[in-house]
Ligand SMILES: [Zn+2]
């Protein structure tokens with residue numbers, strides 16, 4: 001029971017991060033009506049709980065990552081830190097600067113992400129709500145754990161979002177294979193990415209950052225893309241950007257494309 005809960009929470013948290021914070025908020029790869037957006041926003045908070053990430057702060061940080069990938073201005077390049085914990089702590093500081101609006105980003109990184117102050121600030125930044133989530137996860141373990149060793153998994157639930165971020169940012173820019181040459185050091189870590197639902201196709205994603213399917217070769221599989229197809233088939237979302245990522249590279253001479261679709265706001 002505890003393992004089923006851990007695996008489900010892991011998969012759902014990283015699916016929502018890939019779908020909502022990454023592909024929707026940061027890149028605008030698809031659109032949806034305002035009510036669907038609110039429902040997905042709330043669902044993301046309920047699933048991610050104590051480790052929920054503000055879509056606005058995530059989007060700004062992530063657009064910086066694409067613009068300055070693996071340079072000193074990258075908010076989380078593994079090539080500038082001795083270990084993954086140091087990289088995580090630095091990224092946390094950058095994230096909080098935007099989440100608490102202590103700093104303003106370059107204007108080109110702003111806009112087009114969903115904002116809901118009740119969720120992103122009142123609930124997500126409340127210590128009381130963090131304690132409620134920690135209490136709920138702990139209560140589940142107290143009720144269903146069958147061995148004391150299982151409690152070692154419990155703290156991972158508290159900070160699951162940052163753990164997923166650290167795996168993707170560290171491994172995806174260090175380990176694996178490359179399909180496309182690029183100035184950054186992005187890699188595809190797993191050919192079938194069930195660990196982070198497609199996020200570890202960093203090399204494909206950096207080369208074609210607006211392609212909604214992160215897989216490019218016949219034997220690569222991006223689980224979040226399969227979810228996007230189902231949501232689009234039901235009419236809940238509309239895919240906004242064409243799939244350009246294919247292997248071999250159809251336009252090897254071109255480099256770079258905008259990291260997100262600019263949304264006109266009235
Ligand atoms: Zn990356």
Ligand SMILES: [Zn+2]
Nearest residue numbers: 027062205209
């Ligand atoms: Zn991205």
